[in-house]
Amino acid sequence: MRIGLLGTGPWAKVAHAPALNEHEELDFTGVWGRRPEAARELAGAYGVRAYDDLDALLADVDAVAVALPPQVQGELAARAARAGCHLLLDKPLALTVEQGREVVAAAERSQVASVVFFTTRFQPEAEAWITEQERAGGWFTARAEWLGAVFSADDNPFAASPWRQEKGALWDVGPHALSVLLPVLGDVRQVSAAAHGPGDTVHLVLDHTGGASSTLTLSLTAPPAAAGTHVELRGTTGVTSLPEARQPAVPSLVRAADALVTAARTGRPHACDAAFALRVTEILEEAQELLSGAR
Structure with missing residues (x-):
């Protein structure tokens, strides 16, 4: 090709x-x-x-x-x-x-x-974990934290990106979080709540078609020492977390x-085709509308 x-x-x-x-x-x-x-x-x-x-x-x-x-x-x-x-x-x-x-x-x-x-969807450990949790089902709640230090660390090559400066964490790392949660918990019926945090940080509450709810904390302005990614699921089979990414x-x-x-x-x-990415965009736009009203 x-x-x-x-x-x-x-x-x-x-x-x-x-x-x-x-x-x-x-x-x-x-x-x-x-x-x-x-x-x-x-x-x-x-x-x-x-x-x-x-x-x-x-x-x-x-x-x-x-x-x-x-x-x-x-x-x-x-x-x-x-x-x-x-x-x-x-x-x-x-x-x-x-x-x-x-x-x-x-x-x-x-x-x-x-x-x-x-x-994340193309990292072997994460891909296997997502598939396993999708099959397990029975999820009650999920918590996703995607905390970057793009705007708080020194010399980050993406800090000068105009669209990241304008749109912030919701549109940059929000898609990553949604790409993990949607196949496991089902589509989002509603963005139930959205609130601003420090810097460009946003907090979302999502209602999923599978019956679970999830909370997302997204940021590009986290202190470097606090940056990192964590996704936790709780349900009938217990508690499980997204494995740490090892593949560059x-x-x-x-x-x-x-x-x-x-x-x-x-x-x-x-x-992860364009149609799936469009659905992610629709959810982000719904969240953005709520955030605009929260200011």
């Missing part, structure tokens, strides 16, 4: 480009970026072509990996799907439900596969690319 990379920022450099380059079933074909000089630099590091014309890249590949801000990703992912390209996307899918729907509709019309890189981003992204290749080959949608 010939694949092109859209984006030249920190995440493209440290995760996407290395993963595409080392994947045995992908032919890393070229790079396009909003800054042509950055595209040339990144493409040169991997001996691939830098494209100034996005449409030319889309015509040369079977798939694209997108490492761009979500408001840009939504528009270009729909454009790539209309050109017949399979989609390896990042979270969040988009910053509005409307734009997310455009991506899903374009992918469905063109019958292209899509996989959205919810990092690049191998996890390689696994996401594996999933895209399989979905494209078989025609069977992956659990």
